[in-house]
Amino acid sequence: MAERSDTEEVKLLGMWASPFSRRIEVALTLKGVPYEFSEQDITNKSSLLLQLNPVYKMIPVLVHNGKPISESLVILEYIDDTWRNNPILPQDPCERATARFLAKLIDQQICVAAMKVVGKVGEERDAAVEATRDLLMFLEKELVGKDFFGGRSLGFVDIVATLVAFWLMRTEDLLGVKVVPVELFPEIHRWVKNLLGNDVIKKCIPPKDEHLAYIRARMDKLNLKSA
Amino acid sequence: MSSGEVKLIGAWASPFVMRPRVALNLKSVPYEFLQETFGSKSELLLKSNPVHKKIPVLLHADKPVCESNIIVEYIDETWSSSGPSILPSHPYDRAMARFWAAYIDEKWFGALRNFLKAEGEEEKKAVIAQMEEGNALLEKAFIDCSKGKPFFNGDNIGYLDISLGSFLAWLRVTELTASHKLLDEAKTPSLCKWAELFCNDPAVKPVMPETAKLAEFAKKIFAKPQA
Numbered sequence: 312m313a314e315r316s317d318t319e320e321v322k323l324l325g326m327w328a329s330p331f332s333r334r335i336e337v338a339l340t341l342k343g344v345p346y347e348f349s350e351q352d353i354t355n356k357s358s359l360l361l362q363l364n365p366v367y368k369m370i371p372v373l374v375h376n377g378k379p380i381s382e383s384l385v386i387l388e389y390i391d392d393t394w395r396n397n398p399i400l401p402q403d404p405c406e407r408a409t410a411r412f413l414a415k416l417i418d419q420q421i422c423v424a425a426m427k428v429v430g431k432v433g434e435e436r437d438a439a440v441e442a443t444r445d446l447l448m449f450l451e452k453e454l455v456g457k458d459f460f461g462g463r464s465l466g467f468v469d470i471v472a473t474l475v476a477f478w479l480m481r482t483e484d485l486l487g488v489k490v491v492p493v494e495l496f497p498e499i500h501r502w503v504k505n506l507l508g509n510d511v512i513k514k515c516i517p518p519k520d521e522h523l524a525y526i527r528a529r530m531d532k533l534n535l536k537s538a
Numbered sequence: 539m540s541s542g543e544v545k546l547i548g549a550w551a552s553p554f555v556m557r558p559r560v561a562l563n564l565k566s567v568p569y570e571f572l573q574e575t576f577g578s579k580s581e582l583l584l585k586s587n588p589v590h591k592k593i594p595v596l597l598h599a600d601k602p603v604c605e606s607n608i609i610v611e612y613i614d615e616t617w618s619s620s621g622p623s624i625l626p627s628h629p630y631d632r633a634m635a636r637f638w639a640a641y642i643d644e645k646w647f648g649a650l651r652n653f654l655k656a657e658g659e660e661e662k663k664a665v666i667a668q669m670e671e672g673n674a675l676l677e678k679a680f681i682d683c684s685k686g687k688p689f690f691n692g693d694n695i696g697y698l699d700i701s702l703g704s705f706l707a708w709l710r711v712t713e714l715t716a717s718h719k720l721l722d723e724a725k726t727p728s729l730c731k732w733a734e735l736f737c738n739d740p741a742v743k744p745v746m747p748e749t750a751k752l753a754e755f756a757k758k759i760f761a762k763p764q765a
Contacts, residue, residue, distance in 0.1 A: 385636045411611070
């Protein structure tokens with residue numbers, strides 16, 4: 312058996328349909344970092360996962376040289392700090408602050424607002440759609456004149472915002488409600504097309520049909536209305 | 539890059555506002571403190587933070603930076619050649635600092651705030667139990683991060699010290715109200731030692747609210763309207 316150096320051992324505990332797990336795969340792939348992927352059953356958590364992330368007991372967890380790191384935004388910054396090629400965050404401190412701000416907006420506000428759209432019906436759903444759209448407008452404005460949030464190439468916010476492009480916007484088909492219509496969000500739609508033209512993104516996002524089937528099955532299980 | 543006038547929109551009682559103030563002190567950066575009036579939001583605040591309309595907001599040469607921990611990183615990156623480093627230098631240590639800072643804001647602070655709002659003995663007991671669980675985690679985190687040194691960041695206060703330390707005045711007010719020690723020498727000996735050192739740090743002392751004054755303020759803002 313060939314000798315294996317364990318000084319660069321990278322393992323990712325993740326889940327194929329999770330946006331938080333997939334964004335780590337995008338970052339590692341962008342940097343050309345080889346890694347071992349360990350698919351986790353989140354309905355029946357492994358003892359390894361519980362040992363490596365005792366605080367939150369969630370995926371993704373990156374393990375580098377035996378040391379675990381949890382929380383996707385923390386992991387993304389760790390990856391950028393450790394492998395310095397193809398930087399994910401911009402160099403300028405003001406732009407870095409904006410990138411971090413938008414990432415937090417996506418995860419803590421947009422994601423939560425979008426989940427309410429899925430979980431509610433009728434008037435409550437309409438209100439949730441409005442709230443999500445108000446937040447998405449900040450992303451829409453940020454994209455004016457740019458191919459990606461990162462400028463000419465993929466950056467931190469693009470990676471985090473794949474949650475919007477491939478989870479929120481894919482779920483629209485199943486909900487029968489356009490949360491992100493092209494008339495209101497032309498820049499976001501243009502950006503999604505740019506993402507779909509990118510090899511790393513194409514490689515790292517879940518295949519559409521399987522993904523939609525998974526989301527539909529989850530919605531049925533939770534007795535949520537699907538189109 | 540570090541030139542230009544610095545202003546901070548904030549309020550004396552806010553733990554989030556305290557964070558950038560400590561950071562600016564560490565870097566010896568002079569700034570104008572624009573105090574908001576409790577209960578109303580200035581035009582400048584609404585214009586500078588249209589997304590959240592919250593303090594603190596740092597204005598550097600009129601460019602706004604929002605979110606307390608993001609501002610602290612911005613300060614560290616912009617005035618990198620001045621004063622000690624606020625974030626640790628090793629990527630893994632940086633990841634641990636960011637992980638625990640996020641835990642403090644997302645979980646630990648929630649429990650503290652619930653305590654201040656809790657009504658009745660049962661509810662208070664439940665929240666105290668939650669807080670003590672969190673404190674035990676932080677006690678361990680301190681031992682892991684400090685590696686025998688006085689602060690989370692080692693010899694000098696840093697990102698995680700600031701993140702947790704900014705809550706100490708509110709923690710003391712909570713202890714007074716509950717007549718119950720939350721940071722106690724038996725259960726969290728390292729954190730107790732750390733808390734005293736943090737409060738006496740020259741960058742912290744001038745901006746740490748006085749417990750008595752804060753207790754009065756807390757009474758006012760949490761007062762129930764008379765029936």
